Amino acid sequence: xxxxxxxxxxxxxxxxxxxxxxxxxxxxxxxxxxxxxxxxxxxxxxxxxxxxxxxxxxxxxxxxxxxxxxxxxxxxxxxxxxxxxxxxxxxxxxxxxxxxxxxxxxxxxxxxxxxxxxxxxxxxxxxxxxxxxxxxxxxxxxxxxxxxxxxxxxxxxxxxxxxxxxxxxxxxxxxxxxxxxxxxxxxxxxxxxxxxxxxxxxxxxxxxxxxxxxxxxxxxxxxxxxxxxxxxxxxxxxxxxxxxxxxxxxxxxxxxxxxxxxxxxxxxxxxxxxxxxxxxxxxxxxxxxxxxxxxxxxxxxxxxxxxxxxxxxxxxxxxxxxxxxxxxxxxxxxxxxxxxxxxxxxxxxxxxxxxxxxxxxxxxxxxxxxxxxxxxxxxxxxxxxxxxxxxxxxxxxxxxxxxxxxxxxxxxxxxxxxxxxxxxxxxxxxxxxxxxxxxxxxxxxxxxxxxxxxxxxxxx
Numbered sequence: 416x417x418x419x420x421x422x423x424x425x426x427x428x429x430x431x432x433x434x435x436x437x438x439x440x441x442x443x444x445x446x447x448x449x450x451x452x453x454x455x456x457x458x459x460x461x462x463x464x465x466x467x468x469x470x471x472x473x474x475x476x477x478x479x480x481x482x483x484x485x486x487x488x489x490x491x492x493x494x495x496x497x498x499x500x501x502x503x504x505x506x507x508x509x510x511x512x513x514x515x516x517x518x519x520x521x522x523x524x525x526x527x528x529x530x531x532x533x534x535x536x537x538x539x540x541x542x543x544x545x546x547x548x549x550x551x552x553x554x555x556x557x558x559x560x561x562x563x564x565x566x567x568x569x570x571x572x573x574x575x576x577x578x579x580x581x582x583x584x585x586x587x588x589x590x591x592x593x594x595x596x597x598x599x600x601x602x603x604x605x606x607x608x609x610x611x612x613x614x615x616x617x618x619x620x621x622x623x624x625x626x627x628x629x630x631x632x633x634x635x636x637x638x639x640x641x642x643x644x645x646x647x648x649x650x651x652x653x654x655x656x657x658x659x660x661x662x663x664x665x666x667x668x669x670x671x672x673x674x675x676x677x678x679x680x681x682x683x684x685x686x687x688x689x690x691x692x693x694x695x696x697x698x699x700x701x702x703x704x705x706x707x708x709x710x711x712x713x714x715x716x717x718x719x720x721x722x723x724x725x726x727x728x729x730x731x732x733x734x735x736x737x738x739x740x741x742x743x744x745x746x747x748x749x750x751x752x753x754x755x756x757x758x759x760x761x762x763x764x765x766x767x768x769x770x771x772x773x774x775x776x777x778x779x780x781x782x783x784x785x786x787x788x789x790x791x792x793x794x795x796x797x798x799x800x801x802x803x804x805x806x807x808x809x810x811x812x813x814x815x816x817x818x819x820x821x822x823x824x825x826x827x828x829x830x831x832x833x834x835x836x837x838x839x840x841x842x843x844x845x846x847x848x849x850x851x852x853x854x855x856x857x858x859x860x861x862x863x864x865x866x867x868x869x870x871x872x873x874x875x
Contacts (some may be wrong), residue, residue: 422446422447422467422468422537423446423447423449423464423465423466423467423468424441424446424447424448424449424466424467424468424469424533425449425450425451425457425460425461425466425468425469425470425471425605426438426441426449426450426451426470427452427453427454427457427470427471427472427480428450428452428471428472428475428499429452429453429472429475429476430472431452431591433472433499433522433523433524433547434450434452436524437470437482437524437529438450440526440529441528441529441533446532446533447722447785449464449466451712452535453475453477453478453798454471454477454478454479454480454482454483455612455746455829456479457469457471457483458478458486459488459493460526461487461491462490464604465603465604465605465606465648466494466604466646467495467537467540467604468494468495468496468497468533468536468537468540469487469494469496469497470496470497470498470499470520470533470833471481471483471484471496471497471498471499471561472498472499472522473498473499473500474501474806475485477536480498480499480511481511481514484496484498484511484514484515484516484625485514488514488515488780493540495517495536495537495539495540496511496515496516496517496678497516497517497519497520497532498511498512498517498518498520499519499521499522499524500515500519500520500521500522501521501522504620504643507530515812517536517539517540518532518535518536520532533611534618536753538610543626545626547712555823556589556592556596557732557735557736557739558697558731558732558735558736558866559730559731559732559735560724560730560731560732560860562681562724562728562729563724563729563732566593566721566723569721570593570597570600571594571600573597573719574597574598574599574600574601574706575598575600575601577690578717578718578719579671579691579692579693579715579717579718579719580597580691580692580693580718580719580721580764581656581693581694581699581714581716581717581718581719581720581850582594582692582693582694582695582696582720582721582722582723583694583696583699583720583722583723584694584696584722584723584724584725585696585697585722585723585725585771586770586771586773587770587771587772587773587774588721588723588724588725588726588771589687589728589771589772590654590694590696590723590835591609591652591654591694593723594607594609594650594652594692594694595607597650597692598649598652598690598692599655601690602649603648603649603650603690604648604649605646605647605648605649605650605689606646606649606650607643607646607649607650607652608644608645608646608649608650608651608652609652610623610624610651610652610653610654611654612653612654612655612656612658612659613656613657613658614655616715617663618658619784619829620660620663621640621666621679622639622679623641623642624641624642624643624663624666625638625640625641625643625666625676625677625678625679626638626640626643626644626669626678626679626680627639627641627678627679627681628678628680628681629680630679630680631678631679632679632681633649635679637735638678639642640678641676641678643670643676643685643687644685644687645808646687646689647687647688648688648689648691649689649690650689650690650692650693651689651690651691652692652693652694653667653691653692653693653694654692654693654694654781655695655696655697656693656694656695656697656716657695657697657699657708658697659707661707661708662735664709665709665713666707667708668709668710668715670687670689671691671712671715671716672715672863674686674687674688674689675769675864682760691716693716694807699713703792705859714802718817725768725771725858726768726771726772726775727766727767727768727771727858727859728859728860729860730764730859730860730862730863731860731863732765733775734755734763734764735762736761736772736775736776737755737760737763738755738870739773740775740776740779740780741753741755741783741791744779744780744783744784745783747780748783748784750783750787751789753783753786753789753790753791754789754790754791755790755791756790756791756793757832758792758793758830758831758832759792759793759795759796761831761835762793762796762798763775763796764859764863765831765835765838765857765859768858768859773866778796778798779796782797793831796851835867836839836867836870836871838857839853839857839864839867839871840871842856842857843864850864850865
């Protein structure tokens, strides 16, 4: 039997007796029934609360069911709607189906029909949501590296829980994408709200998070709810959490412990059911040591930790991501299909990507905008003389710099593939054939080192 998990269903009908009968049936079946006796009231509820399903009559005074459906689709494209039809409303029912209603019930509604249609509708919707979520996860975390497979697995395990999550990783590795994936996979009915703690001045961040009352400070001419209230029943993503001031950390800790907070200028406690996902590219362990981040908050946030790998450590995932971004950019800018030359792919794989996935996407998008040919060559990527800047300090030298840093040079016109193999060979010499250390120094996956070694052997 389908797990109901207290699905929230909005019932809309101007006849009190119909609302009473349906709500009693649903409550007995462990659904959460919320009633509205008009389309206008239903629309107001839909803008403030999250629902899994809407059941609405079509013929109502004021805002009709058709008008409600039209307005609903402006704010909830995918929310399933079942329409109630009576004699003489067939044309309206057809119109409702065109607007995206997924099923209909004839009045008077019979208990078994009501429960069957609700269960079928929720089951179809959840299946579609799961398929879409899986597709989004595959798109967001393209690649077959062990690290990415583990991230996908962890997201699916922790998403249905209420556990706080701390996402760590360099800038551009996709921390917000991970947060979106966790929220999509969860059963939370509210929205995902994101805030960059490092981009908002300390004096404003508190009012953004907790809201304020009229007169709380100069310029507060009206009360305003904060992000915690906006994210009720949903998820709040706190990016750059390491930049949050200590006095705000204390207040955030209280919300995490008790779910209680106060608006600025108010002593009235408010509650919000909000899941916290925090992210940082800073070393929080160091901040704990120097006293700029609270230890108790750290352990509250770090119930589950996700460490995102840098792009340079993801090996073959780089090309898979580049091809995805290439396809997306070609579609976005109405360009014909493009493809990378073999030299361009080697260039993409060898580059250190200090800006990670964000930089890769930017490079591919820029290249598509400026490209005229179907084949994208290595020079078109515009990565410049990256070899000397990204890997030279770790390489054994044909000579040495004044500072003693090992360096070596190649003749102009040396094929990129030969440069790549030579760099790997000489780095292996430098590390005493330590393949793991070679991969680390070059910022590539260890499997890439093995693959290149096999290429070298085939050339002998």
